[in-house]
Amino acid sequence: MNFLKIFVRNLVKGPSTIPFPFAPAWTPERMRGRIQFKLQSCTGCRACEQVCAPGAIRFDKTPEGLRFMRWHNTCVFCGMCEFYCPTDAISQSDDWHMAHAVGEKYGMAIREVIPYIACTGCGMKTLASAPNPVGVAPPFTPEEIEQQRNLCPACRKKALAERGVQS
Ligand code: SF4
Ligand code: SF4
Incomplete structure (x- = not known):
């Protein structure tokens, strides 16, 4: 009897699953999906590489x-x-559309380079990375971020000290 009740209820309710990929699927709230990377915001600190247990992130010179x-x-x-x-x-999106053929696995990797530049302060070769905002008060303005990006670590520190920023 119980079985019949369940059978009829499920028949009326219809399927609980979605016929994906033939119908659109919903994305759960707080879904932890594909990693996104914004090169312009990266300081090159490599913290993400150190905390990534499976070794999915790697930096190379x-x-x-x-x-x-x-x-x-x-x-x-x-x-x-x-x-x-x-x-x-680096941030996680809710994009879970990541199924791919084995042959496409290299195309799925993110590869981006923080380029070397000549420091606009002293001419030394340096990385054009974003400055680290942690502990900087008052916070960087967008103009200061661009100015800092074009300086070597020593010139960055000097520029910050000149305007009274504690770092
Ligand atoms: S800022 Fe540091 S932690 Fe963030 S993506 Fe760049 S290297 Fe990784
Ligand atoms: S730390 Fe590594 S494994 Fe964890 S989400 Fe980031 S890239 Fe993926």
Whole structure:
């Protein structure tokens, strides 16, 4: 009798599953999906690389600069990289559309390079990374971020000291 009740109820209610990919699927709130990376906001601190337990993130020094690489198929979506990133350069989206053929796995990786530049203060070769905002008061303005990006670490410190910023 119980079985019949359940059978009729389910028949009236219809299927609980979605016939994906033939119908659109919903995304749960707080879904932890594909990692996004904003090169312009990256300080090159490598904190994300250190906290990534499966080794999905790797930085390499190349002749062009510091190369960021993130392997989609190694990521376990733990969110640690986002949690420890001081600038929100790395974040988790709710995009879960990541199924792909094995041959496409290299195309799925994120590869971006923070380039070397000549410091506009002293001419020394340096990385054009974003400045680290942690502990800087008052906070950086967008103009200061761009100014700091073009300076080497020593000139960055000097520029901050000249305007009375504690860092
Ligand atoms: S979400 Fe976790 S596993 Fe994925 S890249 Fe970030 S730290 Fe690594
Ligand atoms: S700024 Fe964020 S994305 Fe860049 S190296 Fe540091 S933790 Fe990683």
